[in-house]
Every structure is written in C-alpha cells, then in structure tokens.
Amino acid sequence: MAEQKIGRTMAESTPSWDGDIVAPPGSPNIVYCVFDDVGYSDFGCYGSEIATPNIDRLAAGGLRYTNFHTTSLCSPTRAALLTGRNHHAVGMGTLANYDMGYPGYRGRITKDAAMMPEILRGAGYNSFAVGKWHLTPMHHTGPTGPFDQWPTQRGFDRFYGFMDGAMNQWEPFLTEDNHHVATPDDPNYHLSIDITNRALSMITSQKSLAPEKPFFLYMAFGAGHSPHHVPKEMIDEYVPIFEKGWDVTRDERIARQKAMGIIPQDTVLPPRNPGVRAWTELNADEKRLFVRFQAAYAAMLTHTDQQIGRVIDTLETIGQMTNTIFIVMSDNGASQEGSHFGTMHQGRYFERAPMTLEQSIDKIDEIGETQWFNNYPLGWAMAGNTPCKFYKQNTHGGGVRDPLVMHWPAGFDKSEAGTLRHQFHHVSDVSPTMLEVIGVGLPKTMNGVDQMPLHGTPMTYTFAGASAPTKKKVQHFEMLGHRGIVADGWKAVTLHLPRTTMDQDVWELYDLNNDFSETNDLAAANPDKLRELEALWWEEAAKYKVLPVDDGSGSRLRRPVRKKFVLWPGLERVPSDAAPRLTNTSYTIDAHITVPVNGCEGVLLSEGDRWAGYVMFVQDGKPCFHYHFPLERHEVRGTQSLTPGDHVITWKLTKVERASGHGTLSVDGVEVASVDIPRIIRGWMPFNGLHVGRNNGAPVGTTYEAPFPFTGKLHRIEVELLDKVPGPDRDIENRSEMGKQ
Secondary structure, three states: OOOOEOOOOHHHOEOOOOOOOOOOOOOOEEEEEEEOOOOOOOOHHHOOOOOOHHHHHHHHOOEEEOOEEOOOOHHHHHHHHHHOOOOOOOOEOOOOOOOOOOOOEOOOOOOOOOOHHHHHHOOOOEEEEEEEOOOOOHHHOOOOOOOOOOHHHOOOOEEEEEOOOOOOOOOOOEEEOOEEEOOOOOOOOOHHHHHHHHHHHHHHHHHHHOOOOOEEEEEEOOOOOOOOOOOHHHHHHHHHHHOOHHHHHHHHHHHHHHHHOOOOOOOOOOOOOOOOOOHHHOOHHHHHHHHHHHHHHHHHHHHHHHHHHHHHHHHHHOOOOOOEEEEEEEOOOOOOOOOOOOEOEHHHHHOOOOOOHHHHHHOHHHOOOOOOEOEOOHHHHHHHOOOOOOOOOOOOHHHHEOOEEEEOOOOOOHHHOOEEEOOOEEHHHHHHHHHHHHOOOOOOEEOOEEOOOOOOOOOHHHOOOOOOOOOOOEEEEEEOOEEEEEEOOEEEEEOOOOOOOHHHOOEEEEEOOOOOOOOOOOOOOOHHHHHHHHHHHHHHHHHOOOOOOOOOOOOOOOOOOOOEEEEOOOOOOEOHHHOOOOOOOOEEEEEEEEEOOOOOOEEEEEEEEOOEEEEEEEEOOEEEEEEEEOOEEEEEEOOOOOOOEEEEEEEEEEEOOOOOEEEEEEEOOEEEEEEEEOOOOOOOOOOOOEEEOOOOOOOOOOOOOOOOEOOOEEEEEEEEEOOOOOOOOHHHHHHHHHHOO
C-alpha cells in the first residue's frame, strides 16, 4: 500500500487505509460448551447410560480428560474458565448474587482480569455468548445497569441468553446484548433450541461475510440445572432405564468407567453419602416418583446433546469443524439442592414448605412442564458423581471432578483420537491453553488497567503426550467454607458443616494417585503430610484472595436494602434481584391511576410468574390483588367498581409472625378487602421479574391472560418497605441462591 501523502487537495494527495486486526495464521475457532450441574459420570463417554451420542462423537475423535477439576459452583467456575485465573483472585469467591465486602467476594470479575473475549478481540476474533451468564452482580441486571459487567462490556460482540443462575426452559426471562427481550411466541419453544438457533446464526453470519476471521463461541446451556424441562415423550423413554435405582446405577457406571479406562481398575466405590437410603428401602411411590425425577434430568441431557449435534453438523457443512477446538465440560458436580426426596417445586423447598410425597405423586405426569421447578433427590446426584463422593458446593471429588472433552482435528494427531488424558488440571487452565495454541500473550494492560498474571497452566503438552507427567503441581479449592488442596498427587480436604467454626473442621488426606474416589483417609497415618498441605492451603489462600474464608459466621448479604421506590410507566422489565425486595417484610404498594369514563382493566404491578409472586390489577372494573406463595394462592377483590376519575389503590402487607402476614386492599384510603396469609414469601422470587402496567411472561394470577396491559391511565407506583431493617430471610435467600445457580 502506498504511503499516505497529504497535499493541498485530494488530487494532490495519496490516501491509505488502516487494515483490520488479523488473527495469527491458522488460528482455530474455539467453542466452550458448558453444562450446568452435570456429574462426572453423566455423559455416555464417561460411563453413563444416558444417551449423549454427539458428545460421544466429539470424544471419539478427540481427547477425554479424566482428572479435570472445576470449582464447585457455577459463577466461580465460569469466572475461572473465562479469565484463566483463580476465582477468588478475580472477585468471584461465591456467586454473582453476593457482594460480601471483601476483595475475593465481590460477585463480579475485576477489571484487572481480562476475559477471553477481551483478549481475543485484540487478536482478530469475534466472540459470541449464548445461554447462561451469571457473572454480573444480580442487582446490576436491571434496565439501568450498571452495564460494565454485562457480556458485551466484557468483550463479547453479541449475547443472547439469561443473566440469572437458572431459568424456566419453556418461558425464560431473556436478554439480548444490553437489554431484556420477550420470549419468542412459538408454541414449540424451548430455551436450548433457541440459544442454539442464535449461536448458529451468529456463526454463519460471520463466516458468510468474514470467512477468514475466527470466532470464539461461549455456549452455556441451562442443562442439567433444575428445572429439568423437556418434552414428556423423552422423559417417558428414560423411566424403564432408571427403575433399577441409584445403587445399581452406581455399580454399573463404575464398571463401565473401569472398562473404558476412565478410572483405575482398583477404584473403590465409596459408601452412600450420608442420609441417602438404599434403593431397596424406598416404598413403591417413592421409587416411582424418584425414577421420573431422574428420567427428566436424563432426557434434558439428551435433548441438549441434540442441540450440540446441530452445532457440529453446521460447522461441518460450512467447512469449519476441522479447525475448531470444541470443548464440552460441566461447571461443577451434580446438584445437592433437590434434598433427599427431590422436589416438584423447588420454590417451596427453598421456603421450607416442601411438598408431600402424596402431593408430588398426584402431579407426577406433569414433571418437566413449565408450571414445575423440579429437581431430583440426592441419591441420583450421588450416582451422577460416580465414583466420587459428595456433591456440588463441596470440595471433595463429587463437587470438583468433572468431565472435559476436547476435539480439534487440525491440531490433534489422528492416532490420538478417542484417547484419554489423566494429567491433573483445573478449569483455570483452559483459556491459557487456548491462548498458547493461538500464540497470543496476555496484554500488560487492558482498557487502561494493569493486568494480573494468568494463574492457569497450559494443557497443550498433553495433546500429544498421553503419558507426560502433569505440569499442574498445586491447586487450592474453597467454597462456602469447604476447603481443599491438591499438590503432587496428594489431596487434603475438609467438609465444613453448618453452624460450626472452621476450627472444628476435620481435614482428610488422600493419595489421589492410588485413591481416585477419596475413600482411604490417610490423615491419621501421615499427619506430617497433612500438616504440610494444610499450611500450603493457607499460603495459597492468602496469595489468591481467599481470605477471609466464608465460614458461615458472617452475613452472605448484598448491600443494604433500599426502602422506597417510585416506579413510572414505561419501566422495562426488572429482574427480581434488581427490584424492590418485597420478601420477609411489611410493605405498601400505592398505584396512582385515572379511570376513564368507559372504565378500565389490566395489571398495575406484577412480580413473579406462575411459580410464585404477586400482582395488583383491575378486572371487571374492580381493584384486585393476588398473592401467590408457591402453590398457595390468596386473592382479594373490591366489591364496588372504580368510578371514573383519579384513585389510589393500596395494598398493604403486614408481617404478623415469622412466616405469616395480613394483607389489606384499599381504595383512596378506605379498606375494601383483606386476607390472612399463613405463609408469606420470605426469601425466594421466580425468574420472571417485575413489570409496571402489564404482566409480561407467565402470569402470576389465574383469572387473566398475560400480558393483560392496563387500559386506564397509570401515573406512578409507589412502593415502601416498612420494617426497620427490611430484607429477605438470610437462610432462605441463601438456600434459593444456591439452588438457582
């Protein structure tokens, strides 16, 4: 290109143009496909009877890692995956729902830890994210932001999915780029299909117009997190498969894992986790219900695998599969949030009002449908984590050992197809591996902020080195007070019990090279090694901002709750975490309206959906309020129609005792109806959010069809929390946040 020359006129000048940033020659496309709450043994290629033929196809043509570890919760794992650093060090010690006031527990990824799309943008990549995010402080996910931690502000060019930790798969609360959007009006809608459609559109659009440019796709499915929503006929197919129960399932899976070489031949299956009954001890109704819970989970994995197959097929069709690094993994072990009995409605479980066996059996054929927030019992989570013990949240193997499949035809020798890698690695190693493959270094600064080093160890040496010794020497773990550390094949680990101090924790010691399933505790036999590892844990904790440890003695709280709001017409849909916190507190809602001469109807204010919530509305000319504790509905209506003119409709909920309340509905200061509410919502709200002047998404009430917009003149809604220190019940809120992440 000619050198630019500036003369008096363009006729006397020579132009030049800046070129686009070009990726290094041969740079591969990269796909991170992240499952949620999927146990170590739940993919077919890791020993399961669950059909995952497309993941198995990737494994058959690529590598399976048998010693891959994550954190034991979703936000922390995703933070480590996308930054290549340890999760506390980047501010994500627990969930994006909490800012606990300490550097390692801010609920957001610090700006000195650039994320993969931020780095790759400077290397000539486009980056797309679809599905679950859950890396933005949840009180920042409303229509006013702040937006600096939303996907498109952290490097992604496009985003389509959901901001929360879990979602209704049939009726989700969706976000596109920097704004919330309505669920597509499609009678056959399913979230996994939708995000796959969007991912394929993003890929094919880029490869149509810029075929030489590589892409990074972060595809985070809601599966297999509860609710396990999937077509009924797919659930039916799995019922006979799991009628054998969780004990036989564990036995069969560990046998297959040994036959595959996934685990050593001498691996011992641990005893059942505490509190899990033998399958033979269950009665007939329990077996029938628990089988269908698991069948829904299994069907959801198969359904999601079908979507992965669509991505693979599209990449093959457009000639991109050969030079795409396709990674499939889970964010943590199988979930313990379903309790020992499973649940049809996790909201009731969170609120400490679980459904009875009889109630659940009565609705068993509805498992998987939109009206239920279903999850399986702990026995099935235990089976999912075979051969490891304990669960998600814990730092034992059941919480942190996860499947990892990596497929890259252009980068792996054909002789390596279908082989295993047993080197110890951690989720923080994945992105450093990708950067090393591309040949891109970490910038010293990003957006003017000095960058902390990457903490992960690249795994590239394993690509052609099945027997190469691991280069990952040390990795610490901590989650909710549970602690662990792996160093040179040894693991020290604790289980932190509720309402105990850290000094009461009992450290266990395992030789992982000879005890894959952590069944032979060597703490008493080798106290010197245990003391060495415990001291090393404290060193690593201090280095990577784990301190102060979340031992449960402090408050896992957000910032103080705001007490007064004025909500104006036109307010966009607001996620519950960013809305007025009307749980576990007394409050008033005042709706200032004008009724036209010919009357009006419609929703004034709603929050929640068919699972739970509240809604103030006008119907048949009369003021109404519907309060929905999960499966317990209370509705009051005025007896007189509203006259034309200005009115103030008021709902006042007074908290009476620890869990009950009394509600009154008034018009212009005069009470028109009241109701006793035996159980008020104390800490959990569904995903549908708050709406002014309408009820978007699934309806809260049962006598109208959403969105039921208000047809009169709505001037404003005033909300006031009346308790001296209002806010959700801490324990219930924590249970719900753990269960929906």
